[in-house]
Amino acid sequence: MVLQAKKEVYEQLTKEVKASPHLVFTEYQGLSVLEIEELRKSLRSMNSKYQVPKNKILSLVFKNNNLELLSQGLNGPIGLVLIKEEHPVQILKKLIQFAKDHNKFKLKSGYMFGKLLSLLEITKVANLPSKEHLIGKTVLTIKMPLIKLMNVLKANQTNLVCVLEQIKNKKEKA
Template sequence: MNRAEKKVFVEEFGQKIREASVVYFTDFSGLDVKDITDLRRQIRNSGAECVVVKNRLLRLAVKDMDLPDISEVFSGPTAVILSSEGVVEPAKTVSDFSEEHEDRPVFKLAILGENVLSVEEIGRLAKLPTRDELLAQAVGAMETPLIALVGAFEAKIQEMLGLLDALSTKQEDEV
């Protein structure tokens, strides 16, 4: 990449970071190409993007942002995971992948809005239910009382039909 291309990359990548709802910084050392490719595919499937960036270019991309000191990010190989859709899904994806691959990759930190999250906070975030799981729980919570209500109505209808049947049988016997 020549100097002009690097400048364009830094500007575009900085804009992506600003637009993302969450940005995770990970150290992917210890993973081979096959594992990194698999991780990138899983991250893409979770609605996020994984980009391996040189630390020097990353430092330039976040230089003008109003962030606390994140200099610890700029050591070792760095993969940046950007998500504009879900906050939990990428963290959960990387955590699950890490459990299967000898604790690799390792989170360095994350930026959520204007807040910097520590590794511990990212771990807690990864344990939260995903958006889809929360929606399923909400639907289940709303569905249960409705099913009970429908069951009560059906019971009353059956009771009414039984009474009408008994009444018609009684009238036939009287005639």
């Protein structure tokens, strides 16, 4: 029965790792159950998941999915963040903020964009602007020349109206 339960955990974890393009490894030792639940709840709302799998099972999952390099740093209690979003910036910001608020929670490394990332590289990715911000900036960059052109073309009409208004005022006074 124990073997069957481990098999089910292995299969479920394999499915979730395959469905998650980005992974983050954490140290959670010393956090209370309530703090871990708080983290899980906030990650769930962002289409991500926080798990604390057994290192042996996690190592087997990585080995059988051609991710052997990820099993090298699996020592001690490890928490695993499964990020299902294509753009992990907001989730990484949330994890970094959680680590600042809870001293015992630490980010160790991550697997993103097909490569293993250090804590420094994760921090750099988290500092990137969000996808929505970049789209807005791009739209504004494309739109700005049109706005300027429209203002230049409109200026002649506005000036003409002002000149005609002044002529009208002079004729009324005279």
